[in-house]
Amino acid sequence: MSKRAVIFGLDGATFTVLDHLIQHGALPTFQRVFGGGTRGILESSIPPLTPPAWTSLVTGRTPANHGIFNFLQYESKDSSFVRMVTSRAIRTETLWSMVNRHGVRACALNFVVHNPAPKIDGCCIPGWVPWRWVKTQSHPKGIIDTLRRTIPGFDVKEMAMNFSEEEKAISGTFHEDYEQWIDLHIRREKQWFSAWKHCLEHEPAGLYAIVFDGVDKLQHLCWPFLDPAYAPRQRDEKYERVRERCWDYFRLVDDFLRQTLEIVGPETHVFIASDHGFTGTHEILYINNWLEKQGYLTWAEGTPIEEDESHELGAVRPIQRRGFNFVHTRAYASFASCNGVFIPIRGERGREGVAPEDYRRVRDQLADDLLHKCAHPETREPLVTRVWTREQAFPGAEGNANAPDLTLELRDKGNVSVLRASTWYKPRQQIMGCHHPDGIFGAIGPGIRAGTQAERLRLIDIAPTVLYALGLPIPSDLEGRVATGVFSQEYRDANPVRSGEPTQPVNARDAGTGGEGDSGGEEDPQVLMRLKALGYIE
Amino acid sequence: MAVIDRDAIKADLIRILTELREDWEFSGEVTEKTGIFGDLEFESIDAVALGSAIEDHYNQQLPFAEFLTKAGERQAKDIYVGDLVNFLHENVGKR
Ligand SMILES: [Zn+2]
Numbered sequence: 001m002s003k004r005a006v007i008f009g010l011d012g013a014t015f016t017v018l019d020h021l022i023q024h025g026a027l028p029t030f031q032r033v034f035g036g037g038t039r040g041i042l043e044s045s046i047p048p049l050t051p052p053a054w055t056s057l058v059t060g061r062t063p064a065n066h067g068i069f070n071f072l073q074y075e076s077k078d079s080s081f082v083r084m085v086t087s088r089a090i091r092t093e094t095l096w097s098m099v100n101r102h103g104v105r106a107c108a109l110n111f112v113v114h115n116p117a118p119k120i121d122g123c124c125i126p127g128w129v130p131w132r133w134v135k136t137q138s139h140p141k142g143i144i145d146t147l148r149r150t151i152p153g154f155d156v157k158e159m160a161m162n163f164s165e166e167e168k169a170i171s172g173t174f175h176e177d178y179e180q181w182i183d184l185h186i187r188r189e190k191q192w193f194s195a196w197k198h199c200l201e202h203e204p205a206g207l208y209a210i211v212f213d214g215v216d217k218l219q220h221l222c223w224p225f226l227d228p229a230y231a232p233r234q235r236d237e238k239y240e241r242v243r244e245r246c247w248d249y250f251r252l253v254d255d256f257l258r259q260t261l262e263i264v265g266p267e268t269h270v271f272i273a274s275d276h277g278f279t280g281t282h283e284i285l286y287i288n289n290w291l292e293k294q295g296y297l298t299w300a301e302g303t304p305i306e307e308d309e310s311h312e313l314g315a316v317r318p319i320q321r322r323g324f325n326f327v328h329t330r331a332y333a334s335f336a337s338c339n340g341v342f343i344p345i346r347g348e349r350g351r352e353g354v355a356p357e358d359y360r361r362v363r364d365q366l367a368d369d370l371l372h373k374c375a376h377p378e379t380r381e382p383l384v385t386r387v388w389t390r391e392q393a394f395p396g397a398e399g400n401a402n403a404p405d406l407t408l409e410l411r412d413k414g415n416v417s418v419l420r421a422s423t424w425y426k427p428r429q430q431i432m433g434c435h436h437p438d439g440i441f442g443a444i445g446p447g448i449r450a451g452t453q454a455e456r457l458r459l460i461d462i463a464p465t466v467l468y469a470l471g472l473p474i475p476s477d478l479e480g481r482v483a484t485g486v487f488s489q490e491y492r493d494a495n496p497v498r499s500g501e502p503t504q505p506v507n508a509r510d511a512g513t514g515g516e517g518d519s520g521g522e523e524d525p526q527v528l529m530r531l532k533a534l535g536y537i538e
Numbered sequence: 539m540a541v542i543d544r545d546a547i548k549a550d551l552i553r554i555l556t557e558l559r560e561d562w563e564f565s566g567e568v569t570e571k572t573g574i575f576g577d578l579e580f581e582s583i584d585a586v587a588l589g590s591a592i593e594d595h596y597n598q599q600l601p602f603a604e605f606l607t608k609a610g611e612r613q614a615k616d617i618y619v620g621d622l623v624n625f626l627h628e629n630v631g632k633r
Contacts, residue, residue, distance in 0.1 A: 081603030086590040088599065115587070116594040132580075133587040136557050163583045 002104075004268040005445075005469045007209035007462070008257060009057075009111075011050060012216030012433075013274035013440045015041075017226045021250050029258040030442070033272065037444030038486040040454030042462075046393045047339050047407055048276035048435040051085055053459055054112050054211065057273060059092045060463030060478035060503075064394035067091040068113055069403050070338045078348055082334075087114050087126070093475075093503035095207065095463045096120040101504070102472050104206035107199040110192055111211055122205050125195060127213060131160035150202075151194045159191030166217075178242045181221055185214035186249055193256045200263045206470055208264075211275075212253055219278045222246050223433030227280055230431055261444075269445035269469035273462055277436035281414030282428050285383050287333045287341065288324075289424035290374055296366065298328035299420060306419040323420065326352035331366050331405075336418040340404025341366070363389065363405055370408060377425055385411050413437075441483075445469065447491025454486045473500025544627045551623055554591055570620030577616075585617070596630050 021027045022034075033039075045053045045063060055068040063069050068085055075081045090113060096106040100121040108114065110127035117124035117139035125138045134156045135144040147154050165184060189212050196210045224230040225243040232239060261270060291297035303323040324332050326344055329352075333341050343363055344353030354362050367387045374384045386409035393407045394400035408416065414434045441457050457465075460480030467474050468482040474497060482497050548570070555568045555578065566577065574580045574588070589602040605625045609617055 075603060079603075081601070083589075083603055084586045086593070088590070088593060116590055130581065130583045130587055132558050132584055133591065136554070136591065137587070163581060 002206060003470050004205075004264060005207050005466050006260060006264055006268055006270040007057075007207075007466065008260060008270060008272045009054070009209065009211035010215045010253065010272065010274050010440070011054075011211055011213035012219055012276060012278050012435065013272075014219075014277035014279070014436060014438070015039075015440055016278065017219065017250070018440065020226075020228050021247065026247050026251055027254040029254045029261065030272075033257070033261075033270070033442050033444045036450050037442060037448045038450075038452045038454045039440070039442045040486075041456045042273055042439040042441035043456055043458045044276035044435070044437045044439050045459060046388060046437075047409070048437045048439075049338055050213075050216070050275055051113050053275035053439075055090060056459040057275065057462045058095045058108075058111060058209075059090065060095070060460050060475070060480050061092045062394065062396060062460060062479055063403070064396045064400040065092055065479070067402075069394070070335050070340075072335055074349070074402055085113050087116060087118055089113065091506055093506055094118065094120075095209075095466060096122065096124070098463070098467060098475060098503065099207050099470060099472065104470060104472070105204060106207040107203050107205045107209065109196055109199065109210040110213065111209070122207075123199060123203055127211060128161050130163055131157045134160050147195055147198055151198060154194055155191060158187050159195070161213075162188075178222060178225075179245050182218060182242075182245045182249055185217055186252060189214050189249075189252060189256070193259075196256075197259065197263070200260065207466065212256070214249060215253070215274075216278075218246055218249055219433040221433070223278070223280045224431045226433075230280060267446060269443065269448070269466075271462065271466060271469075272440065272442035273459075274439035274441075275459070277438040277440065278433050279413050279436040280431045281410075281412045281434040282431055283383070283412060283414065284426050284428055285374070285410060285414075285416050286419065286421040286424045286426075287336075287408075287416035288418055289421055291331050291333070291341075293424055294369055294373065296329070296331040298325040299323060300325045303420050305422050326350060330354050330362055333404075333416060333418045335404075336415050338404060339408045339410070339416055341370075341406040341408065343405040367406055370406070381411070383411055383425070385409050443483075443486055447487045447495070449486060449488050452486065454483060457483050468495070468497055471495065473498040475500055475503040477502040542627075542630050544623065547626045547630060548619075548623045550595060551592070551619060551626065554588070554595065555619070568619060570618065570623060572619045573616035574619070574622075575616045592626065596626075598630065600626070600629050 018027060018030055022031045045056050049070060051071055052063040052068045055066050056062060059066045067089055070085070072082050072084055075083050096108055096118065097120060099106050105122040106120055107122050108120070108124045110125065112128045114124060114126035115129045115133070116137040117126050119139055123139060123143050125134065125143065129137055138144055144156060162184065192210065192212065199205070200208060219226060222242065225239065225246050257272075264270065288297055292299065300323055329344060331341050331343050343359065343366070344350065345359055346353040346355055367389065370384045370387050371382060375382050388407045390400055390403050390405055394403045410416065412434070413436050441454060443454075458480055460478070461483050462480070464474045464478050464480050465483045465486075474482060476499050484492055484497065552568045555572075566572070572578065574585060580588070585606075589600070593600055609621065614621075
């Protein structure tokens with residue numbers, strides 16, 4: 001029988017939550033996989049952000065090579081235009097294409113940056129797509145109609161990411177609506193699972209992969225209900241009710257895993273992976289206000305102070321470049337989700353900015369100031385724990401020009417806010433969930449050592465490990481390596497790792513080149529206002 | 539890539555928009571006067587998806603951000619199919 005492998009993806013899953021639920025007997029299938037197979041930490045990308053992270057997992061390459069840094073990014077080094085990343089922006093070969101080259105079909109469901117779906121041999125229903133477009137942006141043509149015909153109750157509108165609901169969720173009204181929020185995600189996951197089950201049973205393939213992203217959504221809003229460290233001493237009825245509903249969500253995912261294992265059988269390698277982990281954030285650093293205080297930034301006249309509740313959630317709405325007065329600005333942050341600070345260079349994204357010869361000096365000084373002067377107003381404890389330069393965070397290719405000049409890690413792992421506020425620092429009124437670099441890995445199947453703790457793996461190790469499990473050669477230019485330690489010596493002796501041809505170049509199409517003649521442009525206030533809603537989707 | 543005839547582009551765009559139709563409420567005919575926000579009830583995320591669908595169709599990155607900027611600068615109330623056709627006619631096939 002030919003080999004099969006499954007990637008069971010959980011966006012944002014962390015052992016902090018899973019182990020707590022396992023201890024309470026709520027996740028019997030995860031317990032069985034981790035006990036009967038292997039488990040370990042899966043290190044995320046820098047920064048631990050969904051689009052670059054999943055793209056690293058499915059390409060085996062780091063962001064400087066695959067080209068995905070964020071949901072929204074500048075069109076190019078010279079462009080001040082921002083676009084939402086799509087599948088065209090991935091510059092390197094995906095796992096699906098790598099296995100296709102060896103005659104192995106692949107099914108990939110709900111992966112980010114996969115729209116429009118690549119024309120792989122197999123099927124692909126992309127994630128993070130508004131419902132109207134799911135059908136025409138899936139592959140092959142007709143797959144959604146097939147699902148509608150064969151699955152009772154299949155509903156694309158319920159399955160797709162609901163961008164307006166998400167907007168409501170960050171509008172500050174959710175506080176009383178936890179259960180509605182959780183139920184929304186329970187319904188969504190059931191739809192995805194029905195599509196997944198259909199593929200497992202009716203679409204012949206060697207590689208099946210899915211992402212359940214409700215884990216991330218729930219944890220962002222419901223973290224105090226999930227991390228036992230934040231459980232109140234006095235647990236009232238409301239707390240119990242919300243926590244129970246959160247657990248229902250995880251029980252459901254556990255059952256999806258149980259059914260998946262049942263369908264694919266013990267001869268299939270099943271890999272559980274997250275794109276990043278999770279933790280709690282308790283404070284907000286208004287990075288642009290701090291830059292202003294330090295003399296790096298001047299707001300443009302009329303940039304409003306935004307005191308809406310959404311920034312309580314570490315809102316990742318992009319602020320427009322026109323919010324800054326570039327005549328007097330040497331550093332600014334426009335995309336909160338990536339915790340990145342940009343240094344405008346004269347002539348690159350407009351006429352104003354730091355002179356090219358001063359760039360290094362300004363950047364070094366700013367990095368130093370961030371580490372030493374950005375401190376809690378009372379305790380003086382540093383708020384910024386790490387600063388990576390562009391070359392440190394995204395080493396390797398020329399392709400990192402689109403990335404921020406500096407990338408920050410905050411002491412609580414939270415996201416900076418890029419909004420203009422009336423203060424540069426404040427404690428959150430409520431603990432929120434945020435991304436942590438340590439995600440999860442689990443594996444079970446032929447030759448997987450039972451009950452072992454795997455060494456720390458990186459996202460880029462997953463692609464080669466999956467290829468190995470499928471008995472395929474590993475392209476020589478993958479940056480990760482096979483997690484040989486999770487396989488028994490006997491299995492490794494019988495199945496030596498084979499190195500193969502490098503990955504195939506992706507149709508050189510766009511690869512970060514901007515539109516023509518756009519270097520003087522600025523984002524549009526109106527349309528980008530409408531696009532604001534996109535920023536929060538992390 | 540050769541520059542494509544305006545009528546052909548219009549037909550492509552209307553086909554892309556019409557393919558969506560069975561999935562949603564709008565049942566009128568899509569013409570050059572159809573507004574994507576007003577008539578098709580697009581949300582901003584749908585406009586982004588439209589951009590990616592068109593780029594996929596022509597296998598070419600197009601300066602949509604610039605197009606949206608210009609629409610904003612003239613304080614356009616909506617983006618009409620005819621505007622999009624003009625934009626594509628100017629840019630498709632041009633490198
Ligand atoms: Zn994620």
